Amino acid sequence: MQREAFRSARGRMERSSNFELFAWFFMRISGIILLGIALFHMYYMHFVVDVAQIDFLTIARRWDTSSPSGALWRTFDTALLFFSFTHGTNGVRYVIEDYIHHNGMRVTAKVGLYLLYFVLMAMGAYVIFAFDSEAWLAREDTTSLLRLIF
């Protein structure tokens, strides 16, 4: 088992040393960026906004493109999405390569991981850019509907 682990680690290094070096560097750079933006996101959403108050209107106002802060929040959220999910996906890739020694299963797991990455990145980016906050905020029933529910 240890010999297999050694072989797969060595095979990995031989295959793509440049990519692994880049991945190593990316984990550290994105990690430092996330130390700032992910912890700020957690602090802000939990203790400034308050999780219990977050609803549709909170997000619609946050992303309101009629004010400059809306564009700023969309930029911030894009950075948060990209760095956190790329950092996380590469971390899961490390775990897969460390613990799944069976070649077929390892490849399957990695293909599944990359599919999940592209699908969720596309969904996340689509929401940030396609969400029409102005149209929703202009609708009278957006606010009145909220009053009905809560």
Next chain:
Amino acid sequence: MVSSAYDTLIQGLQYRGREGQWSWILHRLTGLGVFLFLALHIFDIYLIMLGPEPFNTLSTIYHHPIARVGHIFLFFSLLWHAFNGFRITLLDFVPRLWKYQRQTVWIQVVVFLATFIPSTIAIMLAIMQGAE
């Protein structure tokens, strides 16, 4: 996969790597935890495209006290992963600090507790206020 996970567990318990090993195990577990939450979180934010009603109905799940206890786990994971990751990065880029690596773990534990304990208290107070 199961046998390699079993080997990892047994070898992990036998190997006496002390602070560095335990912080590494926590780094992996918390990282996987944050990744799972993140995948869920991207999906739930995507549902905002469907309009106010479905999104707000879903949000009530996150407002439930059980979910808010889950937030404490999320804070634990993210804070540990963030500060341990920073410690690793610091040691990687400033190798002469390696002779103090055991001490850096304890500094990290102090920074972690100084942020995690107030966060936990704040979340628990918010849960209790919501329950009244």
